[in-house]
Amino acid sequence: MAQPNLGKLAYQTLQQSKGIVGIVHKEISTKLMELVAPEAVPETPIPSADLLYELRKSIKELEEIDWLEAEKGLYPKSLLFEAPWIDWFLKYPLVWLDMPSTWNRRLKRKFQDIPIDINKEKYPDYYLQNFHHQTDGYLSDYSAGIYDIQVEILFNGTADAMRRRVISPLKKGLDTNFPDLKASDLKLIDIATGTGRTLQQIRSSIPKCELTGLDLSAAYLKQASKYLNNSDNDLVQLIQGNAEKTPLKENTFHAITCVYLFHELPKEARENVLNECYRILKPDGILIVADSIQLNDHPNFMEVLENFHKIFHEPYYKDYIKDNINDKLRKAGFCSINSESFFMTKVWSARKQS
Numbered sequence: 001m002a003q004p005n006l007g008k009l010a011y012q013t014l015q016q017s018k019g020i021v022g023i024v025h026k027e028i029s030t031k032l033m034e035l036v037a038p039e040a041v042p043e044t045p046i047p048s049a050d051l052l053y054e055l056r057k058s059i060k061e062l063e064e065i066d067w068l069e070a071e072k073g074l075y076p077k078s079l080l081f082e083a084p085w086i087d088w089f090l091k092y093p094l095v096w097l098d099m100p101s102t103w104n105r106r107l108k109r110k111f112q113d114i115p116i117d118i119n120k121e122k123y124p125d126y127y128l129q130n131f132h133h134q135t136d137g138y139l140s141d142y143s144a145g146i147y148d149i150q151v152e153i154l155f156n157g158t159a160d161a162m163r164r165r166v167i168s169p170l171k172k173g174l175d176t177n178f179p180d181l182k183a184s185d186l187k188l189i190d191i192a193t194g195t196g197r198t199l200q201q202i203r204s205s206i207p208k209c210e211l212t213g214l215d216l217s218a219a220y221l222k223q224a225s226k227y228l229n230n231s232d233n234d235l236v237q238l239i240q241g242n243a244e245k246t247p248l249k250e251n252t253f254h255a256i257t258c259v260y261l262f263h264e265l266p267k268e269a270r271e272n273v274l275n276e277c278y279r280i281l282k283p284d285g286i287l288i289v290a291d292s293i294q295l296n297d298h299p300n301f302m303e304v305l306e307n308f309h310k311i312f313h314e315p316y317y318k319d320y321i322k323d324n325i326n327d328k329l330r331k332a333g334f335c336s337i338n339s340e341s342f343f344m345t346k347v348w349s350a351r352k353q354s
């Protein structure tokens with residue numbers, strides 16, 4: 001009789017539990033909103049049984065790949081169970097306490113509701129607003145403290161599994177283009193690193209690689225530092241800066257990752273970021289971009305994409321889902337462009353010309 005794969009079973013159980021928490025959280029919060037602030041409830045159609053079936057199937061496929069790539073040794077299996085659980089557990093009540101102000105912002109369309117004491121000159125205009133009605137936008141410790149839990153709930157516990165999809169093309173690209181370099185010779189930067197979850201995944205899969213994270217938000221970088229620089233691992237450098245125009249020297253990095261930034265940028269800023277990535281990559285360097293799937297990637301999910309920017313304040317999402325990123329990559333100078341989708345995330349890989 002075949003032995004059950006206990007590790008895989010444990011992983012599937014964890015993912016299912018996270019999924020249930022996400023669904024129950026959203027169900028209860030919607031019911032509460034209907035009771036307390038009915039005007040704030042977004043007018044979106046109830047998803048059909050077919051759509052729910054497709055979504056569940058797509059999540060299962062994602063988890064299958066996630067497990068398979070861990071089995072192949074692309075990253076340790078322990079990574080699939082890793083998260084700052086205690087911190088998240090302790091902060092979860094804040095997500096509930098935050099809700100009324102989120103509903104209020106949605107209802108009153110208060111998109112520029114951000115802390116008054118910030119120095120606005122340090123940020124581009126498009127950044128000075130709250131994305132997904134988030135309290136303080138990206139501009140406070142409070143927002144940074146609950147961001148990861150909010151994302152986990154939004155994606156029913158699949159956020160890290162989606163982020164890990166950058167690892168396979170990243171490792172493949174590095175092995176192909178820099179076969180003679182040891183991990184400790186490699187330099188990688190994660191652009192718009194936020195709280196550092198992607199760097200955490202990469203560090204487990206390419207230990208000793210020199211890692212840097214860049215983001216516009218000092219608060220999010222502080223949170224990233226708490227997660228990343230609290231153990232015996234090598235220090236991760238964190239830099240506050242605009243991804244459109246970084247303070248970094250040209251031809252510096254062997255690889256760049258950039259996860260969930262592009263849908264929050266206006267078209268021109270997306271182009272600027274790609275040009276900047278090209279500039280700071282070494283020749284033959286690899287760029288891996290992960291972001292939301294786009295309109296033509298999964299016809300069955302069009303409804304989900306169209307509702308996303310209606311429910312959440314995502315001012316550039318509608319433009320992003322139609323944008324031809326391959327074209328932009330080519331214009332920036334990149335070659336060997338590929339893309340693949342996993343549940344709600346699309347991953348592009350590209351190479352700077354030698």
Ligand SMILES: C[S@@+](CC[C@H](N)C(=O)[O-])C[C@H]1O[C@@H](n2cnc3c(N)ncnc32)[C@H](O)[C@@H]1O
Binds near residue numbers: 163196244259
């Ligand atoms: C949706 S979050 C994604 C964060 C992280 N990569 C993740 O996977 O959770 C977008 C991040 O992009 C950052 N950001 C937005 N515009 C930026 C810019 N022009 N330059 C640098 N970071 C930017 C925000 O501060 C935020 O941390």
